[in-house]
Amino acid sequence: MSSDATPDPYDHPVAFGQRMKILRESRGMSREVLAGLLGKTPDWVRDVERGKVRPPGIDVALRIAQALRVRDLANLTGHPDVKISLFQGPGHPRLAAVRAAVDALPIGTPTAAPPRAEHLQARLAAAWAARHSAPDHRERIGALLPDLIRDAQLAVQVAEAPAEWRAAQAVLAEVYSLSQFFLAYQPDPSLLWRVAERSMVAAQQSADPHTIGVSAWLLAQAHRDTGPDHYDAADAITQQALDYLIPLLPDSNDPVLAIAGALTFEAGYTAARRGATSTAWRYWETAQSMAEQLPAAYYHPVTSFSQAIMGAHAVTVAVELHSGRESVRQAARADADTIPSRPRRARHRIEQARGYQLDGQPEAAIATLDQAYEAAPETIRYNGYARAIILEETESKVTAHRRRASELAVKVGLLAA
Structure with a gap:
């Protein structure tokens, strides 16, 4: 191994600060850049790396891991026996079946009778209700999703009239939206991205404002939760969806107002991740005023947006x-x-x-x-x-x-x- 090669953080037991420096330099990141991502000063970063200050607490350590794109906190802390995957949880037993349904190609002549749109909507409503009410919500919707995905795809495949096809696309987009709640924190990020993008495409095909808003809300979240490099994409998606929805609000129903409010808060959420205090709270206040326009008992079934x-x-x-x-x-x-x-x-x-x-x-x-x-x-x-x-x-x-x-x-x- 050459003397100037990047050392392996696990070659020798090293302190937190040394690991942080190794990982920062291996990504070609300067102290100034890391400090900016963390809202700290370059001198603070230097002092942590040199061990002149105590290692940061868990919240700051998580922020450092995110900024350095470290997927497992053990790579930064030096405790491989304590495995913490920052963005993914353990695989759910239902994950394989959901993945198979998403990956299946609905091509050729359908062999099953097409489901009626109202039947699919009733099953979706039951699935959302289960998600909100069941303590084992991931198990419940994981059991329902494979058949829902296959039947929604089939409904699109066999639709003939334009209105029927758009309605089927709206149902398919919502099924994919439900899927994203199951796939969040699961150890298959590529599957989550496929579902998020398919949901957005189906929503656009549906031409339904509420469906488009929901799919955009989830796609923006997928970008934001991927890390700082995707914050701009999250903001762009959120703003484009709001530009589309806001002019429609005077003549819209509660669900459309709610999804616009949820997107407004999402803009504030991403601003908070950036450390933009005044912008984050300004978006929160705007979302609050939108929530106050909704009935007191209203609760959006996808985003939870409400008073x-x-x-x-x-x-x-x-x-x-x-x-x-x-x-x-x-x-x-x-x-x-x-x-x-x-x-x-x-x-x-x-x-x-x-x-x-x-x-x-x-x-x-x-x-x-x-x-x-x-x-x-x-x-x-x-x-x-x-x-x-x-x-x-x-x-x-x-x-x-x-x-x-x-x-x-x-x-x-x-x-x-």
Whole structure:
């Protein structure tokens, strides 16, 4: 090995800062660029790399891993026995069947009778209801998706009249949208991308504003969650969808207003990821005013956009801006019990836990993750941030904290009983 070759981070046990430097330099990234992505100074990056300051906490470590495009936190921390895949969870038992349905080519003469559009819509409504109400929501929709995908594809294939074909495309786009909720955090990102792009194509073919808005909302999320290099793409998709929908709002129904509101918040979410504080909160305020135009009991079945969700969205903005104190303040104001969807309520609890962790309240973070587990075990089991917080606290020096985190780790499946 030449003397100037990039060293393997696992050749020798090295400190966090040394690993960060190795990974940064292997990607050709300067300290200035990394500092900008993290909202820190180049001197801070240098001091971490040289071990002059304590290694950062879990939230900052996750941000560093994202900026360096590290897919597994162990590559940065130097603890290969503690495996944390940042963006993917363990593969669900239903994943193979869903993948097979997506990959199947609906070509040739259909051998089955085409499903009626109203029958497909009823099955979709039942699937969405199961997703929101079942603690094992991923299992429930994973069992329904293969047949739904095949039948929706068949409906498009056999449609003859233009109106019938567009209606079938709208159903297919919605089936793909439901699929994305199952595929999130699964160890097959290429499958998620295929489904997101197919949903957008089918939505455009449908010419239905609500369907187009939903598919754009999910495609923007896929870009945003891929990392900083895709933030511009996420913003472009969000803005194009809003430019299309906003002129339609005066004559639109509640679902179209809700998807426009959800897209508006998405723009704020991405701004928060960028560290653009004023822009993020401005979008949140606009989305809040749109939510207030909806009936108090209205709840969008795909995006969860509603009056009830805006408090949870405020927590998310504060957490993504890495403001621990503001995160806790917003968490105290938000009422999780008003969120009717179990997985969305669990996701809100995870965001609250991130806020408590940022604010130096690990005990509150674990207690809140316990609440997330009670709401929807499959949500916390596949969430990288939740797993990271739990595993960090299993090494706490405080016995009570360590015991409670370990008990939760066993329930989630991170540690053996």
